[in-house]
Structures are given as structure tokens and as C-alpha cells.
Amino acid sequence: MEVVKLEQVSKTFGTVKAVNGLSLTVRQGEIFGFLGTNGAGKTTTIKMLLGFFRPDSGRVSVFGQSPGDPAARRAIGFMPETAYYYPYLNVRELLAFYGGLCGMAKADIRRRSGELVARVGLEEAGGRLLRHYSKGMLQRAGIAQALLHDPDLLILDEPLTGLDPLARIQFRDLILDLRRQGKTIFFSSHDLSESELICDRVAILKQGSLVWCGAVGEVAGDGQQNLERIFLKMLGDAPARATAGVPEGEDRP
């Protein structure tokens, strides 16, 4: 089943073509990595997936519906890149607020908040106001709010920003666990090694256009063809070296 479908989607801001004729599909139960350099159009695409604005041309559908319809967003959980959540709330109040926005019953909110606060490792800091949280702790709170209403599709924009190594491992376990539950995860990242570890498929975006899309399993495990090399080749930074079979690691800083 196609959870996300983009057909020839374009979006222009003034003279800047942020997304240019992008077509891709994300299937149910897969972890889909959305890669690209800064300004490649990843966040613009995500915003169209969430219905924040409409594309100039083309069609965006999530579970077969337009994401502009609030009912379609019932099945979507979203975590923005870096959000400084309400500093005068604690994490449980934050989740109660988002639960209210999702129309959840009080008892469900309480139960899910308890589970998620423990799951993201914020149990001890649960009573503290968010203004006292570090960036990584705010990211954890962001993951919790995205998962609160048990969505079938999770859209994560640079979820690893600010996470320490331990939190990254916990995050990876969480994502893999969600896939086992049949959830679909769409996440944008700069972190190629992390993407290679957890993604089933990845798409690489360059200046708003899709330059590569494929299964990670096809490229990983081969020293000549890892995700980093494909990424560099597709972005045109090191095409000659990548195709000439430079041993892995030599062109890394």
C-alpha cells in the first residue's frame, strides 16, 4: 500500500524553485530516508506532505487523501527539526495539550503520556518546565508528541539534531520497533551513516529534484557502493573519485 505519493510536485518561492517535478512513493511499513544538502527542498516537501501549503503543480496524497484535510492528518505524526516547545509547560502538560489537539480522551492522554515519557527517557525530568530542558531533551519531547496519537505515518525532519550518542541509539531502536509494529517512517536527514543503518529505501534530492531513489540493501555492504559514495556522486561533488573506485574512507575528512 502506498502511504505517501508525490506526483510531479513543484513549488516555487519567488524566483527560487524549491521543489521541481518531484515524484516518489513511500510504502507502508518502510523506513524511508529523505536526503539532500541544505536547501535541497527536503523541508519544503515535508511541509507539503503535512498540508502546510499546496504545491504549485502536481499532486500530494497521504493515505490517498489530501494532507490539507485535517482528518487526513489524524494518521500522521510529525516532529520538526528543532522546536523550542512552550517553556512554561512541563512535558506531561505539553503532551496533554497535543493530545487535546488530536481530540484524545483525557484517560488516553494520561496513559500514552506515561508510556511515551518513559520511552523517550524523560521520566525523571517529567515535572520540570521545558525552559530548563537541553536541546536533546526537547528533541525527545518532540518525538513523544509525534507519537502521542499512535500515528501510522511518522514524518521526522532532522530527528537526530542535538541527540547524544546514547539517545541516537535509543532513537534508532525506537524507529526499528515502530517499523516492526507496521508503522511507516519518513525521515529527512543529513546523517548518511545513520540513514544507511536504519532506512529501507532512500531518496536523494538536489536543488529540488530527485536524483536518486533506491533500496539501501542494494548498495550497502559494498565498499565501492555505500550510501555516502552514492550521495557524493549524485550531488556531483566527487563523481570521478566515486566511480573510479577510490577505497572507502580515503575521501573522508
Place this chain on the structure above:
Amino acid sequence: MSPRVCQIKALARLSVLELYRRKDLIVVFVLCAVILLPLMVFTPFGVSGASRYVNEMALLLVWLFSLVIGLGVSARLFPPEFESRTIYPMLSKPVARGTILVGKYAGALAASVSALAVFYVAYGLLAGVRQGVWFPAVLVQAFVLHIGFLAVVTALGLLGSLVLTPSANLTMMGLTVTGMLFFGQRLPALAAAQAWPGRTVLTLLHWFGPHVEFFDLRQRVVHEWPSIGWEVCLAVLVYAAGYAAVCLMLAAFAFRNKRF
């Protein structure tokens, strides 16, 4: 409870919690107490008739503080959401933008009215102690109409919060509301005395500006005049609801076309 009511309640609760936890309100309450208490307890120069002037000053302060709270809360409804990017998770939830606007508005109004109620109760108690008349009908009407005033002010503040920075919003709306409060009734006469384009500007302001002077019963309260008819109160509240609705519709238009 329907999901939409649940959503509006969650949004409104957020605004009220912010007002009380940011401690701005405590400053206003302390200022109010510091100014109101001495004004209401002491008789200036030992002249008993001076109590009316004291009451007038106290009510003027209540009006100014309520304006500061109403505009202060509503002007901050959206800019922090944009700056801290919390608007994204909010919009990603299954909630319509119209519901977000109504919820935010309800929260700002509830927060402002709760503060106003404290001011009026304090005023009513102090005036009762001095004059022996406890919460006369005209004071109740003044409170009810003051809620109408806040309904208009918070709607204006919310509209401004979508298109202006908080400081620009506070300045523009503050000047507009204060100007209308003191000169609203005299606008037609002022316009007639002006040449073009001043006449056109004042005429437009007369027709489209918020006539907040309709909500002002201070003179009646101070001079202990009889209360007005409740049907008049209702008509003024209908005006407030209509004006607030127009502001909310304009805000909905601005919110829909807002680029995030």
C-alpha cells in the same frame, strides 16, 4: 465532548497557563493593588466629595490595566509560535486552522476576563466599604460591557499578531483603542472641521474603527447614576461580537495565506 470542543479547550488552556506562569499578570495585580488600595482607602484632603474623583481614577486604571493585559496576551498569541517553530507540530495535528484561531482567541479572552474579574471584585469590595453599596447593578453592567470591550481588543490583538510584530501590534492597537476610547464619540465633529484628506481619514475611522467608547460606563458608576437598560447592554454586546467576528474572519484569511 466533541473533538473540536476538546481542541478549543486545549488551545484556550494553553493561553491561560501562559498568562499565569509568565508572571506578567502578577506584576499587573501588584501594581493595581499598590495604586488602588491607597486611592480607595484614604479620603484625599479630608473632602468627602473627592471620593468620586478617586473612584474615577481607580476605574481609569482598571481600564488601562485591562487594555494592557488584553492586548499583551493577544499580541503574543502567534509570534512566539512562529519563532519557536511550535506552529509546525500544532498544524500537523488533525486540527483546522479556524479551530486554532478560535481556540487561541477563547484563551486570550478567558485569560483577560479572569484578570478583569479580579479588578472588578477588588473595586466593588473597596467601593462597598467606602460607600456601603455592594456591587450595584450599574457596576455589574460596567463589568459585562467591559467584557465586550475585551472581546474587541483581543480580536484586534489576535489579528495584529498574525501580520505584525508584537511591539508594532501593541503600539498600533494600543493607540487605536485608546484614541477611540477618548475621541470615538467626537469623530464626526472632528471630521467635519477638517479639510481633505483628514476628513476622509476620520470619517473612515468613524465607520470602521472599534467604537470602544460604547463599552464605557465609568461615569455612571462614579456618579452613581441609574443603570442602563439591559437591552442596550445586549445591543452593545452584539456590536462587540460582530466586530470581533469580522476581526477573526480577517485573521482567518491572513492565517490561511500565511507562509510558514
